[in-house]
Amino acid sequence: MSLSAAVRTSLRAAADARLAPGQQAYMKSEMPFLGVRVPEVRRLVRSLVRELGVTSRDELVPTARELWDDATHREERYAAAALLGLRPLRGDLSLVPFHEHVARTGAWWDHVDEAAHRIADLHDAWPSETAAIVRVWAVDDLLWVRRLAIISQLGRRDRTDLDLLAAVIEPNLADGEFFVRKAVGWSLREAAKTDPDWVRSYVEGHELSPLSRREALKHL
Numbered sequence: 001m002s003l004s005a006a007v008r009t010s011l012r013a014a015a016d017a018r019l020a021p022g023q024q025a026y027m028k029s030e031m032p033f034l035g036v037r038v039p040e041v042r043r044l045v046r047s048l049v050r051e052l053g054v055t056s057r058d059e060l061v062p063t064a065r066e067l068w069d070d071a072t073h074r075e076e077r078y079a080a081a082a083l084l085g086l087r088p089l090r091g092d093l094s095l096v097p098f099h100e101h102v103a104r105t106g107a108w109w110d111h112v113d114e115a116a117h118r119i120a121d122l123h124d125a126w127p128s129e130t131a132a133i134v135r136v137w138a139v140d141d142l143l144w145v146r147r148l149a150i151i152s153q154l155g156r157r158d159r160t161d162l163d164l165l166a167a168v169i170e171p172n173l174a175d176g177e178f179f180v181r182k183a184v185g186w187s188l189r190e191a192a193k194t195d196p197d198w199v200r201s202y203v204e205g206h207e208l209s210p211l212s213r214r215e216a217l218k219h220l
Contacts, residue, residue: 003054003063007079010044011036015075027074027110034073041075045082057088061095068102077106081114090118091125096133103148109179112144112151119152124159131164138168143177150183158194165191166202173206184208185215192220 001009011034020035027033036044054060060083068080081102089095095118102115122130130152137149149168153160165187172180185208192199203216 001052003048003052003059004066006048006052007045007063007067008076010048011041011073011075011079014040014044023074027108029074029108031071031074031077034075036075038078041078042082042085045079046086049083049086055088057092060086060089061098064089065098068105077111078114081111084118085114090121093122093126093129096122099148100137100145103144104142107142107144109147112148116148116151116154119148120155123153123156123161127161131161134164134168139171143175143180146172146175147179147183150180150187154187154190157190160191160194162191162195162198173208173212176209178211181209181211182215185212185218188212188216189218192216196220 014036015034017035019037020033023029023033023035024031049055049060054063064080064083067076067083071077071080083089084095084098084102099115099118103112106112106115119130119134122133134149134152137145140146140149150172152168153165169184169187172184175181188199188202199216200220203213208216
C-alpha cells in the first residue's frame with residue numbers, strides 16, 4: 001500500500017463522525033471533515049512514515065502533493081502539512097512553490113499558520129533567499145500570502161530579523177482585513193518576547209490598527 005493510501009485508510013479508521021460537523025462549522029470550511037483532531041492526524045502520519053520506511057524526498061513530496069490536491073476531507077490536507085514538517089523536508093528551498101500553493105489554495109488561517117512554520121525553517125536554512133521571497137509575498141494581492149509573509153518568523157525568538165519583520169509589516173499597516181491586522185499584531189507580540197524595546201519603539205513610531213496595537217502590546 002502506498003503512503004497516501006495508508007494515510008487515507010488510517011484517517012478514516014480513526015474518524016469520529018460526531019466531531020466532524022463541529023469541526024467544519026468552527027473552521028467555516030466548505031470541505032468536510034472526517035472527525036480526526038489535528039494532533040491525531042500528525043501522530044498517524046509519523047507512525048505510518050516509520051512503519052512504511054518512507055524517508056526520501058522523492059517519496060514524501062509527491063505524497064504530500066497528492067494528499068493536498070486530491071483531498072476530499074480537510075484532514076487529508078492536515079496530513080499533507082504534517083509530511084511537509086518532517087525532518088527530511090524541513091529547510092528545503094525547492095518547496096517554496098508548494099508552501100505558496102498551500103497558502104493560495106488553502107486560503108484560511110489554519111493552513112497558512114501551519115505553513116508559516118515551514119517558512120521559519122527556511123529563514124534559518126536560507127536567510128537571504130527566504131527574506132527576498134517574503135518581501136515579495138508581503139505585497140501580494142492575496143491576503144493569505146501576505147499573512148504568511150508577516151508571520152513567517154514566529155517562533156524564531158532571538159533569531160528574528162527585525163529589519164525584515166518591519167519590511168513585511170510596513171506594506172500591510174493600512175490593510176483593513178482582520179487576518180492581516182491580527183498577523184501584524186501577533187508577529188510584533190512574539191518579537192516583544194526577546195526585543196520588547198524594539199517593539200515599543202515600532203508601535204510608537206507607526207500608525208497601527210487598534211487590533212494590531214493591542215496585540216503587539218499585550219504583554220508589555
